Amino acid sequence: MLKRFRVRNFKNLLDIEFRPVGVNLLIGPNNAGKTNLCKALRFLCGSSFLTLDQAALWVLGESWNITNVAVGEKVIEMEAEVELLSLSKTYSYFYSLRLSAEHEQSTLKQPLKVIDEKLVATGERFPQVTLIENHRGAALLTNEKAYLNAGSNGSPIMESQVPPESTALSKVFDTQASRLAVLFKEFLYNSLYFNLEPSALRNPKITAETNLPSPVGGNFSKALFTVHNRMPDLEKKVIEALRSLEPGIEKFEFPSADPDFIQFFLEDKSGHKFSVQSMSDGTLRYLALSFITVILAGVTPLPNLPRLIIFEEPENGLYVGLLKPLFEQMDFTGRNGQCIFTTHSPYVIDLFDAHLEAVHLMKAGSPGSKLTTPDPHLVKKLLDNMPLGEMHYREMLG
Numbered sequence: 001m002l003k004r005f006r007v008r009n010f011k012n013l014l015d016i017e018f019r020p021v022g023v024n025l026l027i028g029p030n031n032a033g034k035t036n037l038c039k040a041l042r043f044l045c046g047s048s049f050l051t052l053d054q055a056a057l058w059v060l061g062e063s064w065n066i067t068n069v070a071v072g073e074k075v076i077e078m079e080a081e082v083e084l085l086s087l088s089k090t091y092s093y094f095y096s097l098r099l100s101a102e103h104e105q106s107t108l109k110q111p112l113k114v115i116d117e118k119l120v121a122t123g124e125r126f127p128q129v130t131l132i133e134n135h136r137g138a139a140l141l142t143n144e145k146a147y148l149n150a151g152s153n154g155s156p157i158m159e160s161q162v163p164p165e166s167t168a169l170s171k172v173f174d175t176q177a178s179r180l181a182v183l184f185k186e187f188l189y190n191s192l193y194f195n196l197e198p199s200a201l202r203n204p205k206i207t208a209e210t211n212l213p214s215p216v217g218g219n220f221s222k223a224l225f226t227v228h229n230r231m232p233d234l235e236k237k238v239i240e241a242l243r244s245l246e247p248g249i250e251k252f253e254f255p256s257a258d259p260d261f262i263q264f265f266l267e268d269k270s271g272h273k274f275s276v277q278s279m280s281d282g283t284l285r286y287l288a289l290s291f292i293t294v295i296l297a298g299v300t301p302l303p304n305l306p307r308l309i310i311f312e313e314p315e316n317g318l319y320v321g322l323l324k325p326l327f328e329q330m331d332f333t334g335r336n337g338q339c340i341f342t343t344h345s346p347y348v349i350d351l352f353d354a355h356l357e358a359v360h361l362m363k364a365g366s367p368g369s370k371l372t373t374p375d376p377h378l379v380k381k382l383l384d385n386m387p388l389g390e391m392h393y394r395e396m397l398g
Contacts, residue, residue, distance in 0.1 A: 001022075001082065001083050001084070001306065001334050001338050002020055002080065002081075002082055002308055002338060003019065003020075003081045003082060003083055003092075004017065004018070004019050004079070004080065004081040005017070005018045005019075005020070005040075005041060005044075005078075005079070005080050005081075006018070006077075006078065006079040006080075007037070007040040007076075007077070007078050008076065008077040008078070009067050009068050009071065009073055009075060009076050009077065010036065010039075010040045010043070010066065010067070010068070010076050010078070011033070011036040011039070011040070011065075011066070011067075011068065012031075012033050012036055012068060012364075012368055012369050013033055013036055013037060013040060013068070013368060013369055014068050014071065014367055014368025014369070015368065016033070016037060016040075016368075016369065016370075016371045017371070018037060018360065018371060019373075020338065020340060020360075021332070021334065021357055021358050022330075022331060022332045022333045022334025022335070022338055022339070022358075023327075023330050023331075023332045023334070023338070023339045023341075023355070023358055024338075024339065024340045024341065024358050024359075024360060025341050025342075025343060025348070025349065025352050025358055025359050025360065026038070026340060026341065026342045026343075026360050026362060027342075027343060027344075027349060027359065027360070027361055027362070027392055027397075028361055028362030028363055028364075029363075029364065030344075031364055032362040032363055032364045032369055033362045033364065033368075033369030033371075034342045034362045035312065035342065036369070037362065037371070038193065038310050038312065038340065038342065039059045039060060040078065041191075041308075041310065041340075042058075042059045042191070042193050042310065043055050043056065043059045043060075043078075044078050044080060044097065044188065045188040045189065045191040045308075046058050046059060047097065047167050047169070047170065047188075048167065048169050048170055048185045048188040048189050049170055049185075049188075049189050050170070051163075051165050051166045051170075052099065052112035052113070052114070052165050052166065052167070053111060053112055053165060056110075056112060063109045063110060063111070064103070064107075064108050064109050064110050065110075066101050066110045066112070067101050067110065068367060068368060070366065070367035070368075071367055071368075074100060074101045074102045074103070074110070075098065075099065075100060075101065075115070076098070076099045076101055076112070077096070077097070077098050077099075078096070078097045078098075079094070079095065079096045079097075080093070080094075080095045081093065081094055081095075082095070082184060082187060084183055084184065084187055086123075086179070086180065086183050089123055089124045090123060091121050091122065091123035091124075091126065091180060091183075092121070092122045092123065093119065093120065093121050093122075093180075093184050094118075094119075094120045094122075095118070095119045095120075095169075095184065096116070096117065096118045097114070097116075097117050097167065098114075098115040098116040098117070099112050099113065099114060099115060100112070100113045100115050111165065112165065113136070113164040113165055114134060114136065114137065114162075114164050114165075114166070114167060114168075115135070115136060116134065116135055116136075117132060117133070117134035117135075117139075117167055117168055117169070118130065118132065118133050118134070119131045119132040119133075119169060119181060119184060121180045121181075121184070123180075125148060126144075126147075126180065129142060129147065130142060131144070131178065131180060131181045131184075132168050132169060132172070132181060134162060134167070134168040136164055137161055137162050137163060137164040138159075138161065138162075139159070139160045139161070139162045139168040139171075140157050140158070140159060140160075141157070141158045141159075141160055141168065141172070141177075141178065141181075142156055142157060142158075142178075142181075143156045143157070143158050143177045143178075144156075144177060144178060144179055144180055144181070145176055145177055145179075146177070158177075169181065169184070169185050169188075170185075172185055187308070190307055190308075191307060191308040191309070191310070192212065192215075192307055192308070192309045192310070193215045193309075193310040193311075193312075194213070194215055194216075194217070194288075194292060194309070194310070194311045194312065195215060195216060195311075195312040195313070196213075196216060196217040196285055196288050196289075196316075197216045197217055198217070198281040198284050198285065198317075200214065200216040200217035200218040200220070201213075201217035201218075201220045201276070201284050201285070201287075201288055202276050202277060202284065203218055203220075203221075204221050204261040204262055204263045204264075204276075205218075205260065205261055206219060206221075206222050206259075206260055206261065206262060207219045208222075211223055211226040213288065213291075213292070217288055220288060220291075221262040221263065221264050221276070222262050223291065223295075224252060224264055224291065225254055225262050225264065227291075227295060228252055228254060231295070234294060234295055235252065237294045238287075238290050238291050238294050238295065239251065239252070241290035241293075241294055241325075241326065242266075242286070242287055242290055244322060244325060245283060245286055245322060246266065246268075246283070248268040248269055248270075249266050249267070249268055250267055250268055250269045251266075251267050252264055252265070252266065252267070253265040253266075253267045253273060263275070263276070264276060266279075280317075281317045282317035282318050282319070285316065285317050285318060286318055286322055289311075289314055289318075289323075289326065290326065292309070292311070293326050293329065293330065294329075306334065306335065306336055306337040306338060307337045307338070308337075308338045308340075309337055309338070309339045309340070310339075310340045311339065311340070311341050311342075312341075312342050313341075313342055313343055313344065313345075314341055314343070314348070315343060315344075315345040315347070315348050320345065320347035320348065323347075323348060323351065324351060327351050332355055332358065345389070346387070346388075346389025346390060346392060346393055347389060348389075349387075349388050349389040349392050350387045350388050350389045352388060353383055353387065353388045356374060356376040356379055356380070356388075357373070357376065359373065359374055359388075359397070360372075360373055361373070361374060361392075361397050361398045363398070372398040373398075374397040374398050375398075379391065379397065382396065
């Protein structure tokens with residue numbers, strides 16, 4: 001579980017510290033930095049398996065204007081504190097990454113290179129052990145197996161040369177020598193981000209080897225097909241959630257399994273079939289949101305490794321009454337997965353009036369945005385007179 005994330009000099013985030021809980025709601029006006037905070041988190045996660053430039057393109061779609069243009073500094077800093085379970089033992093991680101982002105004069109691009117990188121783990125038999133220490137590509141890696149056998153010959157420290165445009169974490173694969181480092185990497189790698197587009201959800205083309213939807217919703221038919229074949233109990237929960245919108249729905253139908261395209265239909269109790277093309281955008285988004293909340297809460301990528309899921313504006317195209325039962329099913333402790341939602345809807349904000357610790361307010365500023373948490377004691381007093389969403393509209397939350 002992500003306990004703390006700090007980002008410095010990334011887009012309009014000059015110096016932001018984010019302390020998420022199990023389920024989180026990011027609110028604030030347009031251009032305040034909500035999406036940029038999500039992008040910074042995605043970039044950090046992407047740097048665990050992509051080069052830095054690839055991670056920037058994956059998240060931002062460009063490789064310039066990465067740093068805060070109002071300041072002119074060309075160094076990006078990120079820190080993450082994470083708590084994970086391994087073999088029934090809890091381990092705390094501290095990860096820091098410092099990058100140079102100098103402009104190329106000819107292209108104005110900002111190639112990213114590692115200045116410093118450090119991963120420290122704390123837990124049983126690991127008292128604040130530095131697993132990775134990387135300075136401009138000269139990396140020191142702790143052989144965890146050798147560290148635990150301290151009496152054996154040889155040093156547990158391994159030297160390695162890493163390309164400066166990649167993190168040392170992205171080059172760690174050995175689950176024997178680097179078990180805890182790989183676990184931290186898996187946590188970042190398995191994070192998910194969604195900003196769903198109906199056109200992508202409707203597309204039957206298989207777009208990835210993974211069985212999960214893409215950030216915009218591509219590959220959704222394959223994801224449903226996989227659950228249909230392998231996890232019928234979870235498929236039933238998705239159908240039950242969908243019945244709040246379409247009460248007569250009985251099952252999903254997949255008429256043919258093409259290696260490149262998968263079509264799916266909804267079938268009602270009378271045997272009538274409805275194609276994905278006949279569904280409204282709102283129905284389709286609700287189906288996808290139901291799938292994500294039900295399936296990903298019930299399936300973890302590795303035992304005891306809940307996902308970090310970022311979801312932009314889940315209310316788009318939906319009646320808010322449909323969202324309430326989905327949010328009520330969520331585990332706000334984060335044990336089954338940690339979620340971060342962004343929203344502009346006062347009705348979605350109202351759903352968090354009993355979870356004020358989960359509300360985080362972004363405010364635009366110069367030269368950078370600010371992130372605050374509303375005062376719970378003050379807000380609780382005001383809730384007797386007006387809903388939480390109305391307080392946000394009146395700018396009373398911070």
